[in-house]
Amino acid sequence: MYIPKHFDEPRIEVMQALIRDYPLATLVTLSADGLNANHIPLHWLEEGDTAYGCLRGHIARSNPLWTDFDQQTEVLAVFQSENAYILPSWYASKPETGKVVPTWNYTAVHAYGKLRIIDDPAWIRRQLQAMTDEFEAGFPEPWSVADAPADFTERLLTQIVGIEISVTRLQGKWKVSQNQPPENRNSVIEALRESGQAGMANMVADAAKL
16 A cells, blocks of 8 residues: 555554444455455454454355465455545635645555464354444444344354454555645644534544644
C-alpha cells in the first residue's frame, strides 16, 4: 500500500482498534487461478506467536478458499472504516486562491500473515462463541450460540471451516486531511459534521491534534 509519510499510522494499538471496530475484512489469497478475494468478518485477538496477535474466523465448507490457496504465500486482510468525499468548496482557502481539488478521506489497515485452516468442530464452536460474545456485547439482549437448538448448531458446525491468520505485519493509512493547513482542516470538520458525517469529522479532528 502506498503511504505518504503524513498519512502513515504506525501505532499498533490504533490499527488494532480499527480492526475491532470494523471487523469485516477483504481477505486476499493466491489461488490456482490467481488472486482471490473473500469478504469475511475476522475476530482479532491478542494471541499467537507474534507481537501483532491473530485473526480468527470461519467460512462455508463449500467455499474453495480453504482448499485452494498457496500455503507459502502470505495472505492479506484489508480493513476499512468510514470514508468520505471531500468537496473543494469545503476548503476555507478556496475563495482566496482557488487552488484546491476534490479528494477522498479514508482510513485502512492491511494485515499480513500465514493462513491456517482448522477443521475441528470444538475449535470452531469456541471461535463462534468468542466472536459472537464480542460482536453482541453492548446490545440489550445479546444472543449466544447456546440460544440456538443444540441439533441445529451441531449441523451448522459441520458446514463451516475455521481459519486463523497469525499476523506478521500491519500497515495503517489514515488519509484524513493531515496535508491541509489548519484553516482547511477546520472547515472540512465543520462541513463533514453539517453533512451528517460525524465519524469522519472526528477522525480529521483527532489527526489534527497529533
